[in-house]
Structure formats: C-alpha cells, structure tokens
Amino acid sequence: MHVGPDDHLTIGEVIRRTGVSASALHFYERKGLIFSERGGANQRVFPRHMLRRISLVIVAKRLRIPLSDVAEVFAGLPVDRAPTHKDWQRVSRRWKKQLEERRRVIERLEQELTGCIGCGCLSMKACLLLNPDDALGGRGTGPVRLQQPDTTP
Template structure:
C-alpha cells in the first residue's frame, strides 16, 4: 500500500498512530493547531500530514513550550496542503530562535543560581551588596534579573489550558 501525505486518516487512526487522546485532538483543533475535514458520513478525517504537526505538539509539550508559541510557529504553515521542505525550514528557523532564547535564560539561571538572582533570595549577604535597599524590587516581583519582560506580566503559562497536562 502506497502512503501519501494527502491521504486522510480517521480520528481513531490518528489516535492509534500518535498516542494522543481524541479529546486532546479536539482541543488542538479548537486552538487552530491542527485541522480536519468531514467525509461523506460527516465523520472527522485528518490529512496524513497533520501527523507531523501533532508530533511537534507532543515534543513541544515535553519541552514545556506553551501552545501559544506552537500556534505562532504553525501560523506560517499551510493548512490546505502538506507543507513543503521549504515551509518546514522556515518554521524551523523561527522555532530555533525561540529555543535559543530559552537556552540563554536557562544558562543565565545556571550562572546566577549560586549567587543573587535578584531577588529570589538565595544569599542575604550578597543581596545587601548587589541589591542595596532592594532596588531590584522596583523592577517587579520575583527574580527580575532572570525574567524576560513578558514573563513578569504572565500570571500562568498558557500550557495550563491543555487538558492533557
């Protein structure tokens, strides 16, 4: 049997192939991360190329990448056809930039973990020298030297909206 990216799979076949529960597939579809069509019997069918999107969602979930970031990256992919190699390269470059930023934050945390993380506070003695009168407190709550500006305004990661976590 010849398999084509344009073949369609039933929701049961997608569940078996990916290990992702149908409820999560419905959730991802409502979020615009994946797409399905209806067959003649009005049953949901997915183009085979959605398997790659689902696989990337699974990987992103393991890496704790928010679904909003996944949606942002997927926005550059076509929905009406299988993405080309060039489409995936473009998306890959964009995601790589996001992952590099996350890596930078983690490396910064590793370097700061034994000292002041402004103000977490791990060292009261260092804090008196590096953060006199809690000047960093004026920049916001928590470890402000490690947080990106958008993080301090978030109340919770968007990943919590995912029913499968």
C-alpha cells in the same frame, strides 16, 4: 499501496499513531494547531501531514513550551496541503530563535543556581540575592535578573 502526505486518517487512526486522546485532538483543533475535514458519513478525518504537527505539539508540551507559542509558529504553515521542505525551513528558523532564547534563560538560571549554592554567601558584594533598597523592585516583578535578556558580552 502508496501512502501520500495528503491521504486522510480517521480520528481512530490518528489516536493509534500518535497516542493522543480524542479529547486532546479536539482541543488542539479548537486552538488552531491541527485541522480536520469531514469525510464520508460526516466522520472527522485528518490529512496525514497533521501527524507531524501533532508530534511537534507533543514534543513542545514535554519541553513546557506554551501552546500559544506553538500556534504562533504553526500560523506560518499551510493547512490546505502538506507543508513543503521550504515551509518547514521557514518555520523552523522562527522557532529556533525562540528555542535559543529559552536555552539562554535556562543556562543563566543554571549559572545563578550554581553560583548561589556554591558561594556560601561569603561575598555580599557579589551575591545576586543582595538587593539594597529594593533597587530591583523598579525593574518589574518576579526574578527580574533572570527574566531580562543577558547584557553581558
């Protein structure tokens, strides 16, 4: 029996294959992350290629990537057919840029934490916690040094 990417799966089959609950699938569908159709007896069926989208949503959630970011990336994929290799390449290039920026932010945080914990605050001139006259307050809220792009070469 040949199984193709445009074959359809019942919601029960999708749950069994992905481990995602029916309520989560409905939620992802409302958010525009996945799509279903109505099959016989008005039953919800999913094109098999939605399994890849669901898998990427699962991974994104584990990495704490907001679903709005996932939806933005998925907006570049067709919903009426299985995405081609070219479609996935285009989308992955876009997502790669976002992931690289996340990685840079995490690496900066790691450097800041390592430096702060390891310094023992022996040098108040180099300490990144030092903020004379609340100079950083004018640059925004929260940890502005970590939120802003790194401008060091």
